[in-house]
Amino acid sequence: MNRVTQRRRITTFRSTADPRRREDALAGEEPLEIRLGGSAFTVTMRTPGDDFDLVAGFLVSEGVVWEPGQLPSLRYCAGVDESGRQTFNVVEAQLRPGTVLPDTALERHVYTSSSCGICGTASIDAVRKSSRFDLRADTAGVDLEVLLGLPDRLRESQKLFDRTGGVHAAGLFTAGGELLCLREDVGRHNAVDKVVGWALREGRLPLAGTILQVSGRASFELVQKAQLAGIPILAAVSAPSSLAADLADDAGMTLVGFSRGSSLNCYSHPERIRAGSAADTGTGAGAAVDTGPADRSVPAAG
Structure with missing residues (x-):
């Protein structure tokens, strides 16, 4: 079977030392x-x-x-x-x-x-494909603190990234923060396809009540893939595109970007996110989340 990683001899240059030859692990492609x-x-x-x-x-x-x-x-x-x-x-x-x-x-x-x-x-x-699953009918809610913790949960499980530093990750979580499936790949869309394919083969589609956390940005294609799998919440550590936000809004999907640390930005359907008293009581679909001005600091690696 093909190797997920390959070893290669490289030369490391530093301003404070002589060049050094060593082996490095690269993600297979x-x-x-x-x-x-x-x-x-x-x-x-x-x-x-x-x-x-x-x-x-x-x-x-x-x-x-x-x-x-x-x-x-x-x-x-x-x-x-x-x-x-x-x-x-x-x-x-x-x-x-x-x-x-x-x-x-x-x-x-x-x-x-x-x-x-x-x-x-x-x-x-x-480009736009019709989904057989109605996301607007999915009343899933998630506590803000759970959603904020998912990037770290994803990063902790990125074994291939630890070895190579060169792959994206997609993780499927329950609304309570339980990791159901994680896949890594050099392609962002491939990582998502691998998660969705796992769900199909396990007979789990549509993925109602779940959250898809991705390690990079939220592009149109990732929103579309999540929609076609029936995923109501997509969260990314970096920015969404304008077309991604438009599609998420039309599809009834909660789209989150710049999720890291203590803040996130919600671009569509924030009613699924429970913050403050709504999260404390566990009642209702949750309150709209206002995290203030958009946070555009450098995203975490991965």
Whole structure:
């Protein structure tokens, strides 16, 4: 199986010492080809590991599947590198007979980089995909202190980041702060797809009442992926984009950014966050959170 990390000899330069040669661990990045029914569907760059979760989550994000019965099997296809070793870089997904691919999925180009989850979408009109789950009907609430503690909870579990310093993370939490699933990858969208794919394969969709905490910024694509998985609250340690905030507002999702330390900024549907007396009593959906002027200090690593 491909290694999640690779060792490399590097040279470290310091202003106070002579250059030093040493070994460093780098996060693995390799292509993964996804095939549907024997035909190439897309190629994405990812960190090897949890590949079946990645494929399953990617298909949820494309609107192809939304329940585990639609994806009866996943398997690696034969493939070897120049040394004759199995690469595990091609996954064949078998869909339930009769599954119809959305036009947006059929129009997808063949290649997706690790930094973009919608780069292969053929048109702007195809970017917004309809979710089968109604987030506005999800009355989940979360105490402010729980929400503020999630970035640290996520960081504590980032084992691959500890070794390489070069991956993003996505963690799925309950409203009480219990970690359900954490995945890391060189691609932000891949980390989220791996979490969503885990949930699909575990029969947990829609992910009502949960919180998706991500280690970087909240982009449009991450909001869309969370929406398609039925996640009502998305929190990030850095900023959201304007389009991400617009989509979250339209979808009925609570979108949080700059969540760190003792403050956060809520960009849509703050009624799910219980602060002050609402959190103390545990009553109602919570009060709107006003954290003052937007905090744009440098986000934590990861």
